[in-house]
Amino acid sequence: MKTNPGRFFEDYRIGEVIHHAVPRTVSGGERALYHALYPARGALYSSDEFARASGLPAAPIDDLAAFHVVFGKTVPDISLNAVANLGYAEGRWLDPVYPGDTLRSQSTVIGLKENSNGASGNVYVRTQGLNQHGHVVLDYVRWVMVRKNRLDAPTPDPVVPDLQKVVPAADLVIPKGLTFSNYDFTLAGEPHRWGDYAIGEKIDHVDGVTVEEAEHMLATRLWQNTAKVHFDATFREDGRRLIYGGHVISMARALSFNGLANAQMIVALNAGAHANPCFSGTTIKAWSEVLDKAETSAPGVGAIRLRLVAVKAGAAPFALKGADGKYLPEVLLDLDYWALMPI
Amino acid sequence: MKTNPGRFFEDYRIGEVIHHAVPRTVSGGERALYHALYPARGALYSSDEFARASGLPAAPIDDLAAFHVVFGKTVPDISLNAVANLGYAEGRWLDPVYPGDTLRSQSTVIGLKENSNGASGNVYVRTQGLNQHGHVVLDYVRWVMVRKNRLDAPTPDPVVPDLQKVVPAADLVIPKGLTFSNYDFTLAGEPHRWGDYAIGEKIDHVDGVTVEEAEHMLATRLWQNTAKVHFDATFREDGRRLIYGGHVISMARALSFNGLANAQMIVALNAGAHANPCFSGTTIKAWSEVLDKAETSAPGVGAIRLRLVAVKAGAAPFALKGADGKYLPEVLLDLDYWALMPI
């Protein structure tokens, strides 16, 4: 058989390094498409001039676009037979990605734990995105539940990696040369600086977008993500196409511009949960909570740790979890990340 | 509150200059997307070679794409609380926009007139789009009806600017170096030159496009236009998303290629009315009327003043207004502009 059946739980070995296929050169086309697909307005990613005033050579590709390109390559090897995408940890953006850069991905298996039912198990991988110079531009841990193909395959010794709950502020990597000393708040779109945000503060981002089949498929294909469930309406019994969780992440992040216009660069992904599936026709809204703040060594640059929550329109203000500690059904995403903001 | 509530009528002052946020670097990505979103076929905007033969350094971004980029930036400051987009005047394109250029926008408040009901008023702004060299590439007046937030806010002295009904032909700015002396009518797509069009002539552009939700949202986001009503199906009581008027403008202009393939560059916007709202599922058709003609100083270049009318499929031929002088319900757009055409 020449087609890719995907890997099953018993096909992974601790320490194994998987080199993912189909490297990708990004261009202004990816940038334009990202801005057509999401209401992204971060000035640093929209304007070469603004980026240069911030010490970068040009406007990078949006951080989440770089994430999606790196992530998409892992799907055929990691999550084609996944039952669930369970979590993210220790994500760090190490270098901005510019038009003309070529990205590839590789993953190391760092954890394996079979479920008690013997039919599936959790696979933990550390994925790295590398550019054409061999520099790692993105590094993150993801774990997924993967089906077993042969139920009688031997159960591996369980290995569950010890993952940081949060990337420590001291480990955040600030792009070389970045400065917010000359930051133009008017061009950026909001006057609120790092000092204006208080830990515990919550922001309702107000705006909403009703998502369409054509849009999430355009996005998901652009990232060369091959999971059948996003594209093939005959795949699920209910005839619905599941929207790639990354589409919801990018939509919510873009919506968060309204209130967080100056949370410019994402530098770390601490944790993330796709709380409920999202389908075409859903109107996505978002809210954020300031979880932490830290100083950095770069001129004028502070770090802010944010919870970004995507919800369906109509959800109660700042809806998250019920009394049982479980996500409410109207919650789509709960993401925990660090961003850089002018002090 | 950190999110942008938009400005209300009482927040504007005559003479105030508003610097709009989020500058934008355009690339071949914007060009490709423009041609995917609209059936645009103007040779000067499609081919670097054709543009060079016309004396330009490369194919510019479509004039209306430049307009949308400049316009989109004004929305958060000018029309977030607008009840209606009332009109355009004195629009002039002063310099073509090329891939690699970075655009920003600024508006000066030139008129204010409260409505007799005391609940809203008209705001007139002159908006300028500037490139990275600080050159004004586009200049136009727009007026909108904006709600008051505090009904007891004082009524400003009414100022209604004295606007030209039509940009005089002598004020049209021809891009430096432009020549149609070596114009290739075969490559351009039609043999009809400036001399072949008669004032009063009407042209039915025949073709139609049925618009989809995904398309108008992709377009409107690409221009970083943030008006909620275009994206959020829960915003209006009827659950419909209003299509950005600029989407209809670009669609009608692109359709007008069939009969006006040589009306290459738009150099002035004399007036414009969004006669009726447009929603997904509408099939847009277009017709034009030659309103005036003028010579220019550039070699082989004539100017033609056109009325461009977008209608719903099924409208009577050249439908415009009823006996009562009001736009017919099947009319979507009535636009008055100057274009450049080979003599």
Add this chain to the structure above:
Amino acid sequence: MKTNPGRFFEDYRIGEVIHHAVPRTVSGGERALYHALYPARGALYSSDEFARASGLPAAPIDDLAAFHVVFGKTVPDISLNAVANLGYAEGRWLDPVYPGDTLRSQSTVIGLKENSNGASGNVYVRTQGLNQHGHVVLDYVRWVMVRKNRLDAPTPDPVVPDLQKVVPAADLVIPKGLTFSNYDFTLAGEPHRWGDYAIGEKIDHVDGVTVEEAEHMLATRLWQNTAKVHFDATFREDGRRLIYGGHVISMARALSFNGLANAQMIVALNAGAHANPCFSGTTIKAWSEVLDKAETSAPGVGAIRLRLVAVKAGAAPFALKGADGKYLPEVLLDLDYWALMPI
């Protein structure tokens, strides 16, 4: 009348050369859009680095994107009044197309045969796509059935060109410098090389995509294809928009990555039939059959002749024709092409 009514059968003359309008400069924008519209993952077209390792200066635009650009230009002159798109033959890609290249098209009428009903006839054209250097990058024959406008127009002497059933392997043009000697099968996505494929082998490509109105219209506009039936829901009596056959070709080709990831470059189109019309909502799947194999003079490069069949989801495995020799109703496309593959 200034609009283009299209040509009718009686308007063509044997030997006539038609220079098609609207040249097109392609950029990274076209590449990004192609990858957003189709699940295309060929490494040579996705990565500048992979292309350079294969001896090319950069990643070309996908071969079928180049085909669509060239084809789209012919529509206003060849198929605006076509009743049916009957076939392709003798198609050869002669030079890769890179971002920055400008394409134009020209067609020579090489065959005319009126139908016995006197109301229509078949028009055969040889179309060439040329770049800005005047090099022919693509050359193919297409024939269409075109309506007569004046039923009393004289019947031309029938000329039916003698077309090759298959482009001989010796006539395939290998891009200058191409080498697969250092081919990285891991980055390409599959281990199967030319030697692993047997003539007669059939491959079910497994994946499927459910197509949307917005997507096929974006694609078809991007290629500046003006056929009304793709865009205007009021054009057909049943209110449906017919999907451009080329959209199905690109979708099927992209789906064939799963099993044919190393069939990198398309170098010849031997034959093609749009077996049944495709409409929005259809889930497209694909299968291939190895028809032939040949060696080439380029290092490490073999040629493989493939039948690519697009079917609707739910079709029987390898469905093609019924006992009556006619295509089954669930078959959309039957394409015969040569591709280059590492030996």
